[in-house]
Amino acid sequence: MGDVVSIKDLTFAYCNQKNTLCEINAQIHKGDLITLLGPNGVGKSTLLNCITGLLPVQKDTIKLNNHDIILLKIKHIAQTIAYVPQIIQNNFDYTIWDYVTLGRTAHKNIFEQPCEMDYKIAGEALDKLNIRHLQTKSFNEISGGEQQQVCIARAIAQQPKLILLDEPTSALDFDNQIKVLNLTKKLSELGYAVLMTTHNPDHSLLLNSTVWILGRDGRMTVGSSDELITEKTLRGLYASEIYVSEILSANRKICFVNKL
Amino acid sequence: MIKSAKGYAILIASLLISLFFIIAISLSVGIYGVPFWQTVKIIFSFFGSEQTWTNTMEIVIMNVRLPRVIAAVLIGCALAIAGASYQGVFQNPLVSPDVLGVSAGATVGAATAILFGFSHYLNMVFAFLGGLLAVGLCMLLPALTGKKSILALVLSGIIVGGFLSSILGLIKYLADPYSQLPAIVFWQMGSLSKVTYSSLVVAAPLIIICCVFLFLMRWRINALSLNDREAQSLGIHLFKERSLVIVFSTILTAVSVSISGTIGWLGLTMPHFARLIVGDNNVKVLPLAGIISAIFLIAVDLLARNLTGAEIPLGIITGFLGAPLFAFLLIRQRKIG
Numbered sequence: 001m002g003d004v005v006s007i008k009d010l011t012f013a014y015c016n017q018k019n020t021l022c023e024i025n026a027q028i029h030k031g032d033l034i035t036l037l038g039p040n041g042v043g044k045s046t047l048l049n050c051i052t053g054l055l056p057v058q059k060d061t062i063k064l065n066n067h068d069i070i071l072l073k074i075k076h077i078a079q080t081i082a083y084v085p086q087i088i089q090n091n092f093d094y095t096i097w098d099y100v101t102l103g104r105t106a107h108k109n110i111f112e113q114p115c116e117m118d119y120k121i122a123g124e125a126l127d128k129l130n131i132r133h134l135q136t137k138s139f140n141e142i143s144g145g146e147q148q149q150v151c152i153a154r155a156i157a158q159q160p161k162l163i164l165l166d167e168p169t170s171a172l173d174f175d176n177q178i179k180v181l182n183l184t185k186k187l188s189e190l191g192y193a194v195l196m197t198t199h200n201p202d203h204s205l206l207l208n209s210t211v212w213i214l215g216r217d218g219r220m221t222v223g224s225s226d227e228l229i230t231e232k233t234l235r236g237l238y239a240s241e242i243y244v245s246e247i248l249s250a251n252r253k254i255c256f257v258n259k260l
Numbered sequence: 261m262i263k264s265a266k267g268y269a270i271l272i273a274s275l276l277i278s279l280f281f282i283i284a285i286s287l288s289v290g291i292y293g294v295p296f297w298q299t300v301k302i303i304f305s306f307f308g309s310e311q312t313w314t315n316t317m318e319i320v321i322m323n324v325r326l327p328r329v330i331a332a333v334l335i336g337c338a339l340a341i342a343g344a345s346y347q348g349v350f351q352n353p354l355v356s357p358d359v360l361g362v363s364a365g366a367t368v369g370a371a372t373a374i375l376f377g378f379s380h381y382l383n384m385v386f387a388f389l390g391g392l393l394a395v396g397l398c399m400l401l402p403a404l405t406g407k408k409s410i411l412a413l414v415l416s417g418i419i420v421g422g423f424l425s426s427i428l429g430l431i432k433y434l435a436d437p438y439s440q441l442p443a444i445v446f447w448q449m450g451s452l453s454k455v456t457y458s459s460l461v462v463a464a465p466l467i468i469i470c471c472v473f474l475f476l477m478r479w480r481i482n483a484l485s486l487n488d489r490e491a492q493s494l495g496i497h498l499f500k501e502r503s504l505v506i507v508f509s510t511i512l513t514a515v516s517v518s519i520s521g522t523i524g525w526l527g528l529t530m531p532h533f534a535r536l537i538v539g540d541n542n543v544k545v546l547p548l549a550g551i552i553s554a555i556f557l558i559a560v561d562l563l564a565r566n567l568t569g570a571e572i573p574l575g576i577i578t579g580f581l582g583a584p585l586f587a588f589l590l591i592r593q594r595k596i597g
Contacts, residue, residue, distance in 0.1 A: 054492060078495030085490050091351055091410065092485050092540040095263070105483045106495030110504075111476040113543070136263060138539070158494070 003027045003063070004080065004161045004193050005051060010061040012043075012050055020046050022218035028162060028195060033188035035204040035225075036197045038214035039238060044197045047214065048164055051195075053077045065161075078106035082155035084165040087147045089140055096142070096150050097135040100125055103157030118157075125156040128190075129183065145176030152183060156192075163187055165196035169203070181206060201242075202255040204229050213237060229255060262538050268548075271537070275551045282555055283333070286562045287325045294321060323457075331455040332561045333554040334467045335516040336526060340553030342509035343527025344534070344546050345474050348481035349505045352410045353535075356528035357391075357513040360413075361420035363524065365394025366517035368424050371431045371444045380459060380518075388514035394420055395510055449573030450523040452561050463519045470508040470515075471550065477505060478546040485542070523574050525582025526553050532589045 005028040012021040020043040028034065038044050049055045050062060053069050062069040064080050082103070094102075103125065104118040114122075126132045129149050134142060139150065148168055155163045165184065169177040185207055188194045195212075198204070204211045204225040211228040213221045215237065221228060234242040240257055247254045262268055288299040298313045302321050305311070343356040350360075357363045369390025373383040401416035402408055428448070435441045446454075474481075483494050484502060492498055516523070534549035557574075560581070564572045 052493060054489075074492060074497050075495040078493060081493070083490070083493030085487075085493070088487065090486055091353055092348075092482075094482065094540055098482065098541045098543075102483050102486075102494060105480070108479075110480055110501060111473075113476075113479050 003029055004032075004065065006063045006066075007051070008061055008063075010050065010057060012046060012055065012057060014046075019218045021050070021214075021220075024220045026212060026220065026222050028193045030161065030193055031188050031191055032193045032195075033185065033207055033209040034193075034195045034212055035207060035209045036195060036212045036214065037199075037201055037204065037237070038197075039216065040199075042214045042216055043218060044214055045166065047220075048083075048166060048195075048197065052081055052083060052164065075106055078158065078160075080160055081162045081164060082158040082160035084148075084151045084155050084163060084168060086166050086168075087144055087151070087171050093138045093140045095136055095138050096126070096131075097122065099139050099150060100135075100154045100157050103154040106158055121159065122153075122157045125153040128156055129153050143176075144171050145173070145179060148172060148176070148180055149183065152180075152187070156187075160192070162193040162195065165194070167197050167199065169198060169200070201229050201234055205244075205253050205255060226253075229253070261536075268538060268544055272547065272551065275548075275555065279333070279551060279555050279558075282558050282562075283329055286329050286332075286558050287321050289562060290320070290325065290565055292316070292320050327455050327457050327460055328452045328561065329558060330460060330464070331452050331519060332557045334460075334464055335452075335520050335523065336530075336554035336557030337471055337550040338467045338512040338516045339523065339526040339557075340530035340534075340549040341471050341474050341546055342512040344531035344542060344549050345477075345481060345505050345509045346527070347531055348485040348542055349502045350413060351485050351487065352413055353532070354410055354414050354528075355417065356531075357509070358522075358524050358527060359417045359421075360398045361394035361417050361424055362391040362510055362513045363517060363522045363527075364421050364424040364428070366391040366514040367448055367522050368394075368427050368431065369514070370447055370518055370521075371428055371435075374440055374443050374447070375431055375435055381462060384462065384515060384518040387518040388511055390424075391510045391514040391517070392507070394424060395506060446573070447517075447521040448575070450521040450575035450578070451564070451571065451573050452520050453571055455519055459519045463515050466515045467512060470512045474505065474508050474512075475546060477501075477508075478542045481505060481542045481546075485540075521573075521575065523557070523578055525578045525586070526557065529582050529586045529589065530556065532586065536589060536592060 007024055007026045010021055010024040011019055013019045036044055050057050053072060053074060057070060059070060060068055064072060064077065101114050101118060101122040104114050104121065126135060129152060131149050131153060134146060134150065139147065168180050172180060181203060184194050184196055208225055211223055211225050213228055213233065229244060231242060231244050242255060242257055244253055244255050262271055284296060284299050288294045288296050294317045298317060299321060301309060302313055302318055339357060346355050346357065346360060347353050366387040369386035370383050373386040397420045398416050401419065402412040432441060432444055435444055480501060483491050483496050488498060530553035531545060531549045533552055534545045538544040538548055560574055560577045564574050564577055
């Protein structure tokens with residue numbers, strides 16, 4: 001039972017509404033790379049919020065390192081799970097150094113300041129992503145792609161077992177999307193479990209990841225990208241005519257639509 | 261902008277030296293002038309030095325001016341640190357004890373206590389309750405409308421502030437025009453002239469304790485100043501930690517109001533001034549804003565005492581200086597919105 005996260009029969013509904021999530025079962029192990037797909041509004045964020053303990057779930061449905069999540073403090077959850085948000089501008093502008101150091105919050109008590117060790121860990125996180133040169137810049141002045149990398153560096157500084165990325169590619173140009181995808185692959189190779197939500201099924205194929213597909217009925221299918229990224233499932237999930245074909249020149253399967 | 265740790269240390273050290281000098285100047289200057297070096301000697305007289313000054317000098321400095329200057333340091337610090345902390349936990353650079361209606365709430369509380377003839381201590385308690393009520397209402401409105409933006413909070417501050425000023429108007433209308441009304445009006449405009457050691461005995465420890473706690477939490481406030489989702493994912497217990505910061509900041513504001521009345525603008529402008537110098541990191545902003553604000557308030561009080569024969573209320577001078585200063589800072593920063 002070396003699961004970082006195990007989800008068993010998770011059903012969740014916002015008050016007075018029908019079930020958003022219905023009998024979900026899944027596990028996340030060390031080094032897993034998972035893409036979470038699903039149409040807009042099916043509850044991908046709800047699922048992420050359940051896993052991070054922000055929504056009240058039933059007893060024994062979600063376990064973190066074998067501990068029931070409802071018994072864990074937010075601080076302890078944050079020591080296991082780091083969250084990389086969609087990029088938004090903050091009202092305050094911190095330097096990259098200060099921003100990444102904030103990843104240490106979960107390891108400090110309320111009246112503590114970061115110590116030498118914390119700064120060392122923050123520095124190492126920057127080094128891992130080769131963005132040490134950004135450290136004195138301020139968060140709001142760097143590019144979107146760099147902001148995404150800085151957020152990932154902060155997640156690394158948090159020293160978690162699982163890193164959640166909420167649509168990390170959505171605000172990025174094509175080149176930066178590829179960079180971030182490469183980065184998620186690298187993170188899983190470094191031993192972190194990685195779970196990212198995405199709107200592009202091709203990302204699952206590119207990463208050759210485990211795939212979680214959340215359907216409109218609130219049920220989730222789990223499988224490999226080979227099994228699940230097929231014309232049949234994608235057409236069931238989205239309304240468009242989607243094709244999945246092996247492209248010889250790219251030496252991989254690719255997911256596309258016909259000429260508009 | 262000063263980015264290095266060394267530069268920051270030098271800045272703080274030189275400001276502390278300036279603070280000492282302005283304290284000494286403020287103690288020397290007044291209707292009864294005392295030579296500067298005599299003042300310095302009197303301050304350090306408890307180390308045991310030969311008396312080279314008259315007894316009158318000592319009484320003027322130690323009993324009349326010193327409590328006032330101590331109050332200026334404490335209140336200056338308190339309002340700036342409260343302002344910076346509010347700005348952090350509300351994730352909003354445009355809030356302050358004034359904007360959130362905390363000062364107005366505390367003033368209403370203090371005025372109520374005056375109206376009912378309560379003691380000085382109850383006055384403080386009422387000021388705190390009034391301040392807490394105001395900040396609570398301020399938080400409630402955006403929550404009820406479901407809008408969470410910088411403007412929503414500022415607008416609800418205006419609403420709460422407007423309502424409180426009506427209550428204050430009512431209290432003034434009901435107050436005895438010969439004894440209570442002047443006291444309330446005095447409170448509203450802010451002054452350090454009625455500060456005595458006996459009012460400092462309670463106020464000083466409260467201000468120091470709250471400042472120390474906020475000082476210790478200043479790195480935490482950085483995490484709280486990100487959006488809620490982000491702060492929680494970093495391991496912050498939002499409700500607990502935010503409430504703690506709000507309570508400490510509100511005590512600071514209320515205690516200040518209860519001994520000096522409403523001194524506006526410090527809580528908004530001083531943290532911004534500090535941010536302009538060292539950036540937004542609250543680890544550096546909180547101490548810096550506190551020291552700058554203490555220096556600024558002593559200077560303002562010095563002007564208030566000496567500009568004319570009669571004393572000018574502090575709130576008037578901080579308004580004259582603070583409003584243009586804030587306009588200047590807004591133009592410099594441009595990024596607020």
